[in-house]
Amino acid sequence: MSVLKVENINVYYGSIHAIKGISFEVNQGEIVTLIGANGAGKSTTLNTISGLLHPATGSIEFFDEVLAKVPPHKIVEKGLAQVPEGRRVFAQMTVQENLEMGAFIQNKQSEIDEDIARVYELFPRLKERMKQTAGTLSGGEQQMLAMGRALMSRPKLLMLDEPSMGLAPILVEQIFDIIADLHKRGATILLVEQNAQMALSIASRGYVMETGKIVTTGTGTELLASEAVRKAYLGG
Amino acid sequence: MVFLNFFISGISLGSIYAIIALGYTMVYGIAKMLNFAHGDVIMVGAYVCFYAVARYNLNPFLGVLIAMIVCTFLGMIVERLAYKPLRQAPSLAVLITAIGMSYFLQNTALLLWSSNPKVFPSIIGRGAFKLFDGRLSVSHITALTIIACIVIMIILSLFISKTKMGKAMRACSEDKGAAQLMGINVNATISLTFAIGSGLAAIAGALLCSAYPTLMPTTGALPGIKAFTAAVFGGIGSIPGAFLGGLMLGVIEIFAKAYISSQLSDAVVFAVLIIVLLVKPAGLLGKLTQEKV
Numbered sequence: 247m248s249v250l251k252v253e254n255i256n257v258y259y260g261s262i263h264a265i266k267g268i269s270f271e272v273n274q275g276e277i278v279t280l281i282g283a284n285g286a287g288k289s290t291t292l293n294t295i296s297g298l299l300h301p302a303t304g305s306i307e308f309f310d311e312v313l314a315k316v317p318p319h320k321i322v323e324k325g326l327a328q329v330p331e332g333r334r335v336f337a338q339m340t341v342q343e344n345l346e347m348g349a350f351i352q353n354k355q356s357e358i359d360e361d362i363a364r365v366y367e368l369f370p371r372l373k374e375r376m377k378q379t380a381g382t383l384s385g386g387e388q389q390m391l392a393m394g395r396a397l398m399s400r401p402k403l404l405m406l407d408e409p410s411m412g413l414a415p416i417l418v419e420q421i422f423d424i425i426a427d428l429h430k431r432g433a434t435i436l437l438v439e440q441n442a443q444m445a446l447s448i449a450s451r452g453y454v455m456e457t458g459k460i461v462t463t464g465t466g467t468e469l470l471a472s473e474a475v476r477k478a479y480l481g482g
Numbered sequence: 483m484v485f486l487n488f489f490i491s492g493i494s495l496g497s498i499y500a501i502i503a504l505g506y507t508m509v510y511g512i513a514k515m516l517n518f519a520h521g522d523v524i525m526v527g528a529y530v531c532f533y534a535v536a537r538y539n540l541n542p543f544l545g546v547l548i549a550m551i552v553c554t555f556l557g558m559i560v561e562r563l564a565y566k567p568l569r570q571a572p573s574l575a576v577l578i579t580a581i582g583m584s585y586f587l588q589n590t591a592l593l594l595w596s597s598n599p600k601v602f603p604s605i606i607g608r609g610a611f612k613l614f615d616g617r618l619s620v621s622h623i624t625a626l627t628i629i630a631c632i633v634i635m636i637i638l639s640l641f642i643s644k645t646k647m648g649k650a651m652r653a654c655s656e657d658k659g660a661a662q663l664m665g666i667n668v669n670a671t672i673s674l675t676f677a678i679g680s681g682l683a684a685i686a687g688a689l690l691c692s693a694y695p696t697l698m699p700t701t702g703a704l705p706g707i708k709a710f711t712a713a714v715f716g717g718i719g720s721i722p723g724a725f726l727g728g729l730m731l732g733v734i735e736i737f738a739k740a741y742i743s744s745q746l747s748d749a750v751v752f753a754v755l756i757i758v759l760l761v762k763p764a765g766l767l768g769k770l771t772q773e774k775v
Contacts, residue, residue: 296663322665334660336653347653350646351665399665 247274248310249403249434250295250326255304257287257294264290266458267304272403272436277429279437279445279466281479282455288438289331291455292407295436296328297321309402323351325402329409331438333392337381341372344380344391348398358398365394368424386417393424404428405436410444422448442479446470454479483617488740489733494624494693496732497631501686502709503716503724504638505679511655511719512675515573518580519560520683521706522587527553527684528691528701529595532602542605542688549684557680558673566669584703591699599698602691623692630689634682635725642721651675655719708735708748711755717768726766 250272257265265287272278280288293299295306297318306313308326316324336344345365349358366373369390375383380391389409396404406425410418418441426448429435439445446452449466454475462475469475502524509517527549534545564583568576610621642648653661654671662668690705691697708731716727731751738750758766 298659298662317667318662319665319667322663328663330660330663334657334663336656336660338656339649339652343649343652346646347649347661347664347666350650395664 251307253305255301268460270453276450277435279449279452281442286455287458327396327399327401328405329392329396331407333388335380342376348395403434407438410441492733492736494627496729497627498690499709499712500725500728503713503728506713507724515576519583521702523680523683524687525702527687531688546688550681553684554677554681557676561676588699599696602695602697604692627689717765720767723767
């Protein structure tokens, strides 16, 4: 079943044509990755899906419902959560408060408490630091918090923007283990990454973006084996 | 004892500044703009209260309540009509709009209520508590002002730190984009901030005019500027900063009037502000934040 269907969208930043007619879809239970170099338009694509930017033409459907004109906070209510690039945790609020903000659209306190307990189970490090302000956490911990915060809205599709950015290799592996684990538990994930090797190794399918266009697509294994992708993104 | 009398007057005046400064500082914290029309909302609140009490003989506290309701809506309408369309505009455009809105409110008041000063009836009478065999006299309005300020501070601090909407306001003030990704309606949050600030301005208007009973269309302008100064003094964006800045400004102003010169008191206040900003550019309790690129 199709969760997200992006069809032929064009996005402009003023006069810059950032996304040039791309189409892709994410099906229930998949990890789909968008890979590509810096400036290829990956984050722009996610922000357009989240409603922070608006496509000039084309359509975005989430569970067969068209998302045009739906404001960002309503898109979250429909079950679409984004972990933004650079984590963007609320630095002056505590870990616990950040998670509460993630549950902003939830109204039942008992469910919120359950979800917070589940996030702490998934990320025991966060539990140790629940009363600390998020700004005092390390980069890896902030990434965990940003992911936990997004999970608090009980998303039907989780979009991750460059979760490995700026992290030490050991932490990158840890974050990808967590993503694979979330997938095993049934999450549907759209993953944007520059670290193509890591992303493709856990992805069901992938799309390669270059200057606002999708140039190749295939399963994770196919793309890992592809000569062109190897040359361009995997360092030969 | 005379010193203590001045001190209490200063705290009382400072309490009014603090309540007004809250409106400036909360709006700045969340919308990142200086709402120079805020002082004039005080004036509107005072007029509404004046007419409710002097013309329609309502209970003064009911008058304040009506003024709060009117100002709450006024603040939200001003935000919706004048500032919201400029959300993406350069901050200078917003600033000029705010100054324009300030004059618009003053001139509308001039049209509606004329420039003749009205004598504002104190919302709590003109009585006073006599302490130390009458050597220390604290008027009822002075006591009420200080108590009102403390109660407002406590309620607002609890609201910001404990409630869901309060936390959402803090989230918006840190990062609006991320707040939207949490499902927070940023426009509604900004509107709520204006509503709270303007409602408080109505209380400040009633208290101010009870202590200084001359009410004119320009009544709100100078206290507005001083409260803005208080907000900067304490660290703009910080609620405890507005409280501390307001109280200090009031005390400095009264002391300058009493011990230096009543004509020079405003100059002294601003001189102190400049010195504080030279030493602590972010204000007493403000944090210096690097603008994110």
